[in-house]
Amino acid sequence: MSTPPPTADPxxxxxxxxxxxxxxxxATRERLAGAVxxxxxxxxxxxxxxxxxxxxxxxxxxxxxxxxDFAGATSSASSKLVHGxxxxxxxxxxxxxxxxxxxxxxxARDVAPHLVxxxxxxxxxxxxxxxxxAKLGAGVFAYSALSAFGDGVGRIISPAKxxxxxxxxxxxxxxxxxxxxxxxxxxxxxxxxTVRAAVQSGATVLNHAEVTGLRTSRGRVTGAELRDxxxxxxxxxxxxxxxxxxxxxxxxxxxxxxxxxxxxxRLSKGAHLVLRRxxxxxxxxxxxVDRYRITFALPWEDHLLLGTTDEVYEGDPGEVAxxxxxxxxxxxxxxxxxxxxxxxxxxLTYAFAGxxxxxxxxxxxxxxxxxxxxxxxxxxxxxxxxxxxxTYRHIGRGVLARLASLPGVPGADLGAEMEPVxxxxxxxxxxxxxxxxxxxxxxxxxxxxxAPMDPATARFLATHYGSLAFEVADLVRxxxxxxxxxxxxGPEIWAQVVYARDQEWAExxxxxxxxxxxxxVRGLDTDEVRARVARLxxxxx
Numbered sequence: 001m002s003t004p005p006p007t008a009d010p011x012x013x014x015x016x017x018x019x020x021x022x023x024x025x026x027a028t029r030e031r032l033a034g035a036v037x038x039x040x041x042x043x044x045x046x047x048x049x050x051x052x053x054x055x056x057x058x059x060x061x062x063x064x065x066x067x068x069d070f071a072g073a074t075s076s077a078s079s080k081l082v083h084g085x086x087x088x089x090x091x092x093x094x095x096x097x098x099x100x101x102x103x104x105x106x107x108a109r110d111v112a113p114h115l116v117x118x119x120x121x122x123x124x125x126x127x128x129x130x131x132x133x134a135k136l137g138a139g140v141f142a143y144s145a146l147s148a149f150g151d152g153v154g155r156i157i158s159p160a161k162x163x164x165x166x167x168x169x170x171x172x173x174x175x176x177x178x179x180x181x182x183x184x185x186x187x188x189x190x191x192x193x194t195v196r197a198a199v200q201s202g203a204t205v206l207n208h209a210e211v212t213g214l215r216t217s218r219g220r221v222t223g224a225e226l227r228d229x230x231x232x233x234x235x236x237x238x239x240x241x242x243x244x245x246x247x248x249x250x251x252x253x254x255x256x257x258x259x260x261x262x263x264x265x266r267l268s269k270g271a272h273l274v275l276r277r278x279x280x281x282x283x284x285x286x287x288x289v290d291r292y293r294i295t296f297a298l299p300w301e302d303h304l305l306l307g308t309t310d311e312v313y314e315g316d317p318g319e320v321a322x323x324x325x326x327x328x329x330x331x332x333x334x335x336x337x338x339x340x341x342x343x344x345x346x347x348l349t350y351a352f353a354g355x356x357x358x359x360x361x362x363x364x365x366x367x368x369x370x371x372x373x374x375x376x377x378x379x380x381x382x383x384x385x386x387x388x389x390x391t392y393r394h395i396g397r398g399v400l401a402r403l404a405s406l407p408g409v410p411g412a413d414l415g416a417e418m419e420p421v422x423x424x425x426x427x428x429x430x431x432x433x434x435x436x437x438x439x440x441x442x443x444x445x446x447x448x449x450x451a452p453m454d455p456a457t458a459r460f461l462a463t464h465y466g467s468l469a470f471e472v473a474d475l476v477r478x479x480x481x482x483x484x485x486x487x488x489x490g491p492e493i494w495a496q497v498v499y500a501r502d503q504e505w506a507e508x509x510x511x512x513x514x515x516x517x518x519x520x521v522r523g524l525d526t527d528e529v530r531a532r533v534a535r536l537x538x539x540x541x
Contacts, residue, residue, distance in 0.1 A: 020538060021501065021507055021537065021538055022231065022538075025206065025228065025230065025231075025507075026233075028204065028205075028206050029206065029209075029228065029233060029235045031204050032063055032065075032204055032206060032226075032235065032237045033235045033236055033237065035061065035204075035238075036061075036238045036239070036240070037061045037062060037063045037204075037223075037237065037238065037239040037240070038055075038060040038061045038062065038239065038240050038241065039051075039052075039055050039060050039061070039062050039063070039239060039240070039241050039242075039243060039403070040062075040063045040064075040065070040223060040224060040237050040239035040241070040242045040243070041055075041062065041063070041064040041065075041243045041245055042064075042065055042066075042211055042224060042242065042243065042244055042245060042246055042253060043064075043066060043244065043245035043246040043247060043249075044064055044065070044066035044069075044070035044071065044072075044191075044195065044205070044207060045066075045070075045071055045072075045073065045074060045075035045191070045245065045246075045247050046071070046074075046075045046191070046247075046387055046388070046389060046392045046395075047245040047247075047372075047384050047385070047386075047387055047392065047395060047396065047399070048064055048066070048243070048245035048246075049064070049070065049071070049191060049194040049195050049198060049392075050194065050392045050393055050395060050396025050399075051243060051245060051384070051396045051399045051400060052064040052195075052198040052203045052205070053194055053197050053198040053201060053203070053396060054393075054396045054397055054400045054424065055203075055400055055403070056198050056201035056202045056203040057201045057424050057425070057428065058400060058424060061202070062198070062202065062203040062204070063203065063204045063205070063237055063239065064195075064198065064203055064204075064205045064206075065205070065206050065207075065209040065211070065224075065226060065237070066206075066207045066208070066209065067208070067209065067210040067211065067229065067246075067249075068207065068208060068229075069207050069208065069505075069506075069507070069508070069510070069511045069515060070191055070192060070195050070205075070207050070505065070515075071187065071188050071191030071192070071515060072207075072511075072515065073247060073248065073317070073318075073354065073355070074247050074248060074354035074355050074356070074357070075187060075188075075191055075247070075354075075389075076187050076188040076191065076354075076514070076515055077187075077270070077272070077352050077353060077354025078187045078354060078388075078389055079270075079272065079296060079298070079305070079307060079308055080184050080185060080186065080187055080298065080300055080305060081119075081182060081183070081184050081185075081296075081298075081389075081390070082104050082107055082108065082116050082182065082183040082184060082185055082389060082390045083100065083104060083182035083183065083390055084097045084098075084100040084101040084104055084143060084146065084147060084182065084390075085097055085100050085390075086123075086139065086140070086143050086180065086286070086294075087292065087294060088100075089139055089142060089143060090291075090292075094146065097143065097146050098146045098147075099391070099394070100390050100391060101146055101147040101148075101150075103390055103391050103393065103394055104147075104182065104183055104390055105147070105150060106393075106427055107183070107390070107393070108183050110427040110429060111393065111427055111428070111429050111430055111433075112185070112190060112193070112429065112430045112433065113433065113434075113435070113436075114430075114432055114433055114434050114435075114436050114439070114462070114463065114465075114466030114467070115185050115186065115189055115190050115193065115430065115432075115463070115464070115466070116183050116184070116185045116190075117183060117184055117185065117463070118151065118181060118182075118183055119181070119182055119183055119184045119283075119284050119298070119299075120165075120179065120180075120181055120282075120283045120284065121179065121180050121181065121182060121283065121284045121285070121286050122157075122162050122165070122166065122169070122177045122178070122179060122283050122284065122285055122286070123136055123140065123177065123178040123179070123180065123285075123286045123287070123288070124162070124169065124170075124174055124176075124177050124285065124287055124337045125174070125175045125176045125177065125178065126173050126174055126175065126336070126337075127173040127174075127175055128173070129288060130288045130289075130290055130291055131288055133156060133175055133176040133178070136156075136176075136178040137154075137155070137156040137176075137178055139154075139178070140154030140155065140156075140178045140179065140180040141153065141154045141155070142154070143180050144180060144181070147181075151180075151181030151182075152181055154178065154179060154180040154181075155178070155179050156176050156177065156178055156179070157176070157177050157179055158176070158177070159171050159174040159175075159176065159177060161177075162174075162177040162283075165282045165283045166279075166280075166281060166282060166283055166285065167279045167280065168278070168279045168281065168338055168339045168341070168342040169285065169337060169338070169339070170335075170336070170337050170338060170339050184284075184298065184300060185389070186301065186464060186518070187389060188514070188515035188516070189464050189465075189516075190389065190430070191515075192504050192505070192515070192516065193430040193431055193432065194392075194430060195505065196430075196431045196503075196504070197428070197430050197431055200431065205505070206228075207505050207507065207511075208228065208229045208230050208507055208508075209226045209227070209228055209229065210226060210227050210229055211224045211225070211226055211253065211256070212225050212226060212227050212234070213225040213256060214242070214253075214256050214257055214379070214381070215236060215237075215238060216379060219378075219379060220379050220380045221242050221257055221377070221379040221380055221381040222238060222239065222240070222242075223236060223237050223238040223239045223242065224236065224237055224239075224242060230507060230508075241380070241381075241382065241403065241406075242380075242381045242382070243381075243382050243383075243384065243399070243403075244381055244382065244383040244384070245383075245384050245385070246385075247317075247355070247357055247385060248265075248267055248317035248320075248355040248357060249317055250264065250265060250357065250373075250383050250384075250385040251263050251264055251265060253381075253383070254375075254377055254381075254383055257377045257378060257379045257381050258377055258378045258379070261377065263360055264359075264360055264373055264375055264383065264385070265357050265358060265359065265360055265373060265385050265386075266312070266358050266359075266360050267312070267313040267314070267317070267355045267356065267357060267358070268310055268311065268312060268313060268355065268356040268358055269309060269310075269311050269312075269313035269320060269353055269354075269355055269356075270307065270308040270309055270310060270353065270354055270355075270356055271307060271308060271309045271322040271323075271326035271327075271329075271330060271351065271352070271353040272305060272306060272307030272308050272322070272330070272351070272352055272353070273305070273306040273307060273322070273327060273330050273331070273348060273350070273351050274300075274301075274303050274304070274305055274306075274348070274349050274350040274351070274352075274521045274522075274523075275303060275304045275306065275342070275343070275347040275348050275349060276303055276304075276347045276349060276523075277299070277302070277303060277304050277342070277347075278341055278342045278344070278347060279341075279342060281297075281299040281304060282299070283299075284296065284297065284298045284299060285297040285298075285337050285338065287333075287334075287336050287337040289333055289336070293310060295307070295308075295330070295333040295334055295336070295337075296308065297334055297337065297338050301518050301521060301522070302522075303349065303521070303522065304342065304347075306330050306331070306334050307330055308330075309326055309329055309330065309353075310356075313355055317355055320353050320354065320355055321351075321352075321353055322351035322352055322353045326351070326353065327348075327351055331343050331345075348523075349521065349522055349523030350520060350521045350522070350523055352521075357373070357385040357386045358386065359371060359373050359386070371386055371387075372384060372385070372386040372387045372395050372398070372399075373385045373386050374399065374402060382399075382402070382403070384399050397424070430466075431466070431468060432465050432466025432467045432468035432469075433466055433467070434462075434466040434467040436459075436462040436463045436466065437462070439461070439462035439466060439467060439469050439470075440455075440458045440459050440461075440462035440463075442470070443458040443461060443462065443469060443470075443473055444458050446473060448477050449473065449476055449477060449480075449483065450476075450477075450480035450483070451480065451483065453473070453476075453483070454485075454491070456491040457485070457491045457492070457493055459491070460491035460492065461473070461496075471499065471503070472493075472495045472496060472499050473495070475495040475498055475499060476493070476495050479495075481494065482494045482495035482498060483495060486517070486519060486524070486529060486533075487519060487522075487524040487526070487529055489522070489524055490518070490519055490522050490524045492517045492518070492519055494536075496516065496517055497512055497516075497517075497533055497536050497537075498536065500512045500516035500517070501536065501537055504516055506537070507537070508537070509525075509530050509533050509534050509537065512533050512537070513525045513529070513530065513533060
């Protein structure tokens, strides 16, 4: 791949008169250390951001911190799906699927239509496969019925019709193809928008701030001691209640409260691959591998997303990564339904892995229930783990309801002071909510820009920022150099880097390239790009 041609040096363009990152962080640390919060949320992933958002809406004074970036671990390493959970029908979990469908529709239609996109799935039925056509046909029909047929009727189509939609579909021994509908999103972008929503509701947030110890008073947890990982500054936060939402690290923080705390979770590793597309890819493939597992081939960010694995993980959560064995397994399983020319390793742009947090107990991780674990420690700290993106709002509200019902913990009886969960606006949209097509049209028609915006950039901004794309475009109006592409093979422009720095808590190069943009997953984070982004961030690594 080519390296971006030398253009205006990003080190010379600020794009904003905002305070420096160091000044902003110092001001945030001062706010955190100088107040008593109702709730301190430790962990800025799926669950932490949702609880912080809903608690702030309920009128609580909320602080949220994360040792890394927001959604910097498992929450940005998902399969990018917002789905009802077709496989749950096997276990008779009809109510769960219906609830998942409800949340999926709410996200797609009301809360985040600018971030959540419809996706048609093809489920191929091969000779000798784990499921027959009749069973899968009935399954996808029931699946669509539980969604009130809001996305059409699940049905069976011929191999020829499926091949027309996906030329890379392997048709040898293909008997039939079941069709159903779900949604997908960019998980890292949904996360940063949720953080922004929490802040707009009154929360104070800080990433790259690690808990080094817990504050206690008379045996009760009353806050945390922290260290800023970027400059080493130590500070503390006092709170009436602490919520441990650290995902794979949940038991680590529980042992700070009580060294003898028994394990409450187990971990399952899921790896994914991102490849350039060799052919058009109009639908997703969901191919059964065995009774419990499905391997996905998903069109995502103009690329192909493959995965996932599902295996026990007992190592350091901070060291989880996709291994050579994971890559081989994913490609081999994808080859059941995807032609070889789409699986050439030369097309691979990125490989990543995350950890599912599962309830402790017997049995294999592949058949374990994906449910939320909520516990209360000796010192009154609540710990929550598990869950998934589709129901993250529902889980956040559920945890908030639990906070409101806590018995008379001294100084932490929050229920009397917060707005009842039932009284909250049920479908508060995420920032930037708008019709992406309308946003893209306005960007392309903007005559105040020095040069017309590239259609791919306009579409990318519309589907990742919604109406906030106009704020990004405003940076380009003020400094046309910010309208230049970060890399010629991708849709992102330099204004997005400035916007991530000034408005989206991006502190490091990886914050920008991996989570605020898609440059890393596209394989476009060259050494030159990384160096120029670092200069624009002020030297952050």
